Structures are given as structure tokens and as C-alpha cells.
Amino acid sequence: MLSFKTNRFSLRRIDPQVENLTNYLSWLRDTQNSFISGINPTMTLMEIKEYIFSKNSETNCFLLGIYVNTNFHIGNIKAEPIDTINRTCWIGILIGEKKWRGKGVAQETITELMKTLNKDLQINKFYLGVDRENSAAIRAYTKMGFCWESDKTMCLEFKDLIKTIEI
Numbered sequence: 001m002l003s004f005k006t007n008r009f010s011l012r013r014i015d016p017q018v019e020n021l022t023n024y025l026s027w028l029r030d031t032q033n034s035f036i037s038g039i040n041p042t043m044t045l046m047e048i049k050e051y052i053f054s055k056n057s058e059t060n061c062f063l064l065g066i067y068v069n070t071n072f073h074i075g076n077i078k079a080e081p082i083d084t085i086n087r088t089c090w091i092g093i094l095i096g097e098k099k100w101r102g103k104g105v106a107q108e109t110i111t112e113l114m115k116t117l118n119k120d121l122q123i124n125k126f127y128l129g130v131d132r133e134n135s136a137a138i139r140a141y142t143k144m145g146f147c148w149e150s151d152k153t154m155c156l157e158f159k160d161l162i163k164t165i166e167i
Helices: 022-029 044-055 105-121 134-145 160-163
Strands: 003-004 009-013 062-068 072-084 088-095 125-128 153-157
Touching: 003 153, 009 105, 022 044, 022 072, 044 062, 062 105, 088 105, 088 153, 134 153, 153 160
Parallel strands: 088 125
Antiparallel strands: 003 009, 009 062, 062 072, 072 088, 125 153
């Protein structure tokens, strides 16, 4: 699973040797993005490239860019760690382009990622780390069927996902 499509988006591995990562860098430097855990105003392009190379080389991780019209990078989605023994996975998402926030990107891309991971790797339990103050994310995840498991963790079993979407 290196790439797939949803109704509106293409998701694929980010190639740091080919991609223009300027927008990605600006998302991670923007201190107004308070819910992004990796905010670092001094981050460099080389640090982003090293991060992407590292994630792309890990066997228990998928770091995918979210693209509109196949080439406009609006965010990332990551599955890590993918635990094929316990059939669990943590998912993280970053919608970097502000005009795409609140447009259903998270719901559409996370749902498709979970369906793909379930089909290809039999992953059946998914976790998200969520800041309790990020009400927009909580609304989106709750709409998908995620429930609170602990103070900062939401969880969804695949059998519950199929109750809320048409496969």
C-alpha cells in the first residue's frame, strides 16, 4: 500500500527528493497551529527530509501525503506503529492547508486508510491521539465512531466502522 485514492484525494508516499516541501515546512513552523505536536519555528527543510526518509524506511509505518488534483499537497496522514501481531494501529493526521480544514478531509482519508489497512494487513483496531481542546477533530472522529479510551486517546474497532460507513 504505497498509494490509494478517495473520492476527492490522492494519498501517496511523500518523496523528499522530488516533492516541493516548502508548504509542509511552513505548516510545521506556524505557531498558530497549536494542535500540531511537531510545531518547531526553527525546523529546516533538511530536518523534514530526514524525517520523511526515516518514516519511509520503517516497515511498521506509512506516512502519506494528501493531495488534491494529484499534486497539491494539503496535509499528511500517518499510520504508526502498525502492529500486525495485535492487529492494531495508531493514526495521525495533519491538515496543513488551512482552507481545507473543516471540509471532511480527515473523515474521508482516515476512513479509507482504515479500510485499506484492514483489507491488506487485517488491522482491526485503530487509535488516535487527540488534544481534548481540539473540538473540531473530536467532532470529526466521533462522527466516524471513535470513542474515548483514555484522557488523550480515542479508539475504534473496524467492526464499528463498518456500521457507520458503506463498504
